[in-house]
Every structure is written in C-alpha cells, then in structure tokens.
Amino acid sequence: MRLLQQIKKKNPFTGDYLPSRVSLFARNRVSLPFPHLWNYREPIRILDAYFQFVDGLDNSQKHNRFLDVPFFPAVLVTRDPAVIKPILLDTGDKPGQFDRDTLPTDGIARATGEDSLLYSNGEQWRMQKKLAAPSFGKTKLFQPEKFAEFEQTFRKTAADRLDILREQQSAAGASITPIELEPEISAIMLEMLVNNFFGGQVSYTDIQQRYVPSLTLMIDHMVTDTIAHRIQAPINFVTGKNKRLNAAKQDFEALTDIALAGRANGLGMWSQFKSDATDEQLRSNIRVFLAGALEATTSFAGWAFMHLARSPQVQEAIYNEVEPMDIYDPDNLGQASCLLQALQETLRLTPSLYFLPRRATIDTTVNVSPDKKLIIPKGTHVLLDVWHANRCEDFWGEAVSGYPANEFAPQRWQVLKDKGYSAKDLMHFGFGFGPRTCPGTSLGMLEVGLVVGAFVKMFRFTADTGSVSPKAGVSTKPSDGVSINIEVREPYQ
Numbered sequence: 001m002r003l004l005q006q007i008k009k010k011n012p013f014t015g016d017y018l019p020s021r022v023s024l025f026a027r028n029r030v031s032l033p034f035p036h037l038w039n040y041r042e043p044i045r046i047l048d049a050y051f052q053f054v055d056g057l058d059n060s061q062k063h064n065r066f067l068d069v070p071f072f073p074a075v076l077v078t079r080d081p082a083v084i085k086p087i088l089l090d091t092g093d094k095p096g097q098f099d100r101d102t103l104p105t106d107g108i109a110r111a112t113g114e115d116s117l118l119y120s121n122g123e124q125w126r127m128q129k130k131l132a133a134p135s136f137g138k139t140k141l142f143q144p145e146k147f148a149e150f151e152q153t154f155r156k157t158a159a160d161r162l163d164i165l166r167e168q169q170s171a172a173g174a175s176i177t178p179i180e181l182e183p184e185i186s187a188i189m190l191e192m193l194v195n196n197f198f199g200g201q202v203s204y205t206d207i208q209q210r211y212v213p214s215l216t217l218m219i220d221h222m223v224t225d226t227i228a229h230r231i232q233a234p235i236n237f238v239t240g241k242n243k244r245l246n247a248a249k250q251d252f253e254a255l256t257d258i259a260l261a262g263r264a265n266g267l268g269m270w271s272q273f274k275s276d277a278t279d280e281q282l283r284s285n286i287r288v289f290l291a292g293a294l295e296a297t298t299s300f301a302g303w304a305f306m307h308l309a310r311s312p313q314v315q316e317a318i319y320n321e322v323e324p325m326d327i328y329d330p331d332n333l334g335q336a337s338c339l340l341q342a343l344q345e346t347l348r349l350t351p352s353l354y355f356l357p358r359r360a361t362i363d364t365t366v367n368v369s370p371d372k373k374l375i376i377p378k379g380t381h382v383l384l385d386v387w388h389a390n391r392c393e394d395f396w397g398e399a400v401s402g403y404p405a406n407e408f409a410p411q412r413w414q415v416l417k418d419k420g421y422s423a424k425d426l427m428h429f430g431f432g433f434g435p436r437t438c439p440g441t442s443l444g445m446l447e448v449g450l451v452v453g454a455f456v457k458m459f460r461f462t463a464d465t466g467s468v469s470p471k472a473g474v475s476t477k478p479s480d481g482v483s484i485n486i487e488v489r490e491p492y493q
C-alpha cells in the first residue's frame, strides 16, 4: 500500500498544514537532499537543498519539506518553529511520543555505548535521565556553596590559561598577534570538565597534547562512521588510520576512568552525586558528557569569539560590563546583559547542534496551532532544522526583531523584550526544548560565559575577514579554527 503511494507520489502527510515535496534530483541545486560519501562533510548544504526554490509557496509548504523515495521511510525537514516546538515537547518515553532518531547518531553510539542519555529512547532513556542528568542541572549546580566552588575553580583555570596566552603574546614582542583560538578553547573546556568538574588531576600538557587531539579524532570518526561505517573500515586499515583511532579510543577510555575515579573520594561534582548505579552503568554517559560537552562548549565559545571579533562595539559593551566583575555568580551574570545577549545571539545565529533528529513511533498528530494539524506517518525521520529556522527572515527578521535574521545583532533581544516577547514566544532551540532538553545547559552557560568574559576582559580582538562559513560534523564550528588577532588590553588588572 505504502509503496504504491510512494510510486504514485502521493503526499504521505495529512492534515491541514502540509509540507511540500522535495525531488530526489533537481537542476542547479546546492546538493542532493541526502548524505552520501561526497557530501556528508557538508551537512548544512544538504539541508540548504530543502529550502532552495521555495519562494512563492504558502507558509506550511515553504518551511516544511519532505523527501519520499520508494522503499525508504519519508524524511520531513522543518525549519518552522510552529512545528519544531510541539515535536520537541512531544518527545519522550510515553506511548506514541516521538523518539530521538538514532540513525544520525549511530556513529556516536558505537564510540560511546548505546546505553547513554543521548542515544537511548523509552524506558532506558528515562532511567539514564534520572541517574545521570541531575548533577549537571541548575538545581544542583547553582546551590550557593557548590556554585561558588565551581565558579572559583573554573575562573582560575580560565585565568591561568589566558595568562599564558598573554605572556606568549608579550614575549613575541608584537602588540597584535594572530592566533587560531579553537585549540586553546578546547583545552580550557576539557580541563574545566575533567579537573574542575569531575575532580581529575590531568596536567594541562596532557590535556592539550594528548586528550584534546584524541577526542577530536574520535568525534570526527563518529561522523564518518555514521555515514560510511562499512566502507570506511578497510580504508582506515590501509591508510593506517585504524592505528591512530585505536590509540585515540584508549585515551578516551583512560579519560573516562579519570573522570569516574573521583567518585570514590567524592571529588568535584561527585560529592553531590547520589546513586546506587555502578561505575560500569555510568560509563557510557560519562563518555557522552566528555565528548559531547567538549564539542558543544568549544563550538559555542568558538562562534562567540568569531562574532565578537567582527563586532567591536558589542565587544566594548561587554568589556565595560565585565571589567569591574571579579566573581561570576548568578547575580553578577544576571546583570551582564550585553554578555548574555551576545551568547543568546550566538546560539541563535550559529547553533552548535544544527538539527535535532526525531522519529515518529506511530502516526502522530502535531497541533501546529489551535486550528491547524499536521499528521506525520509512523516511521518518518524528522529533522528539526534549527540552523535554517534561526536564520529565516520570516521568523527572526527585521519585521519581528528589528534586525536582519542572518546578522549578528545581540541588540535584537532588547527589541524583542521591549515588544513584549517572552523567552517562550521566540525560541532559538540552542539547548533544545521539552523533555530531551540539554541537561548541561547551566554548566555550559557557566563555562562559556566565564571563558568569553575573561577573554574580553584581557584582550581586544579583531578578524581580517568578513563572516566565516560553518564546518559541521557532530556540531558546527567556524571553518577557520577561530582565527583572530589579539591585543592585550592595558592596563590589565
């Protein structure tokens, strides 16, 4: 029945808010609309293909697109917040709710284990969530003594590393030095996580020279392994990459051991972790936290630096805010409105996770508005395309927020506030939404806020080029490795 409908090109979706069809092949399109060996390194271009040639379509068809190829389940790609939001809300372990689609993450699961919060669905996910997520959440992390302890160690880590950068720059004798910042950001982020959060004691040299390169190789492998699992293995054998991958896997395991070791002595966040689960039961989640948090926080901070390097006025406004600030407690942070708006705007324009994958477990009705419904057939792969939603003029453009959607303009958040929009009215989904929202939101905001704030306080920075294109894998990052010119601010206290 279904095959016949596919051959006849019948729209598999029903209701009164229908998506429009994307053809498998089309002339002058930026990419084929599915990943294959030649395009999987450019996933954003694959998503671009869904929204090419949509001018003139009505709203539901313009922002909701589907691919339906005989013998395969349908794929729905939506950049429509009115569809994204209810689907995120209706994702969970109750019968009939959307699952997280495991297909785009099976490379991650092979590297971290399937029994993790990120990969699992249903009962297994609910159990993992109860077990491991609370330690990262606001309620635990923002208890005053705990917050002060983490804030202090995080701040010291960031300051120590930035001091070294500053000394290197002074030693070079030039007042302005070009630097590729991404490796420095990754190292600071991993050090905060392993040493400050999990109570490990890894030297900075090991973090920088051993663990960051190994985790970066593993993360890159997770992407390749999702698309080209069978084909890649023999190629890796011939090119010698298998050897490097095995060494990286061992480093990943060693780092997981280090993160877990603090549990016995109640170090770092383990002091507040109460659970009967064995270390072995927590292992997959610790791997996900290490790799996922490193990837997402590096992406988030990297984009913030890339934008701020091109926005001197915003940079100065943040400097004026953080210059008198020594402690980043919730009160101080709450008052750092320029910094917070710049971080919100970074996540909106350049979200770290650029799409959120879901799968319909049964024929599911999505209530788009009180009088509009979209019925998604069982088995459909749903890609919630946050990247394109957030840069769509219809949702975030001048008419709504006072600034073009594809421009970095933190001031738009003030315009939106003045217009009476609340955080729930306009969402950028940078940390997801609903039951599967990011458990690391508070930790991630704290880490990125501290590093960006401390950096702006110490350096003035610029860039030689206009805006930079994204490279996308597990997350998005600036494709130039965050290349900026830094100058020490004088006087520095």
Ligand code: HEM
Pocket: 100, 117, 118, 119, 129, 136, 288, 289, 290, 292, 293, 296, 297, 300, 352, 353, 356, 357, 429, 430, 431, 432, 433, 435, 436, 437, 438, 439, 440, 441, 443, 444, 445, 448
């Ligand atoms: C600061 C940068 C971060 C960003 C932008 C970010 C973004 C996200 C997003 C968008 C999701 C939702 C995925 C979906 O709905 O499919 C998510 C989920 C998740 N994040 Fe984060 N994240 C960040 C930091 C962290 C940190 C620091 C941790 C842990 C230490 C973490 C662990 C997780 C886990 C385990 C999930 C899966 C939750 C579930 O499915 O129940 N993230 N993250």
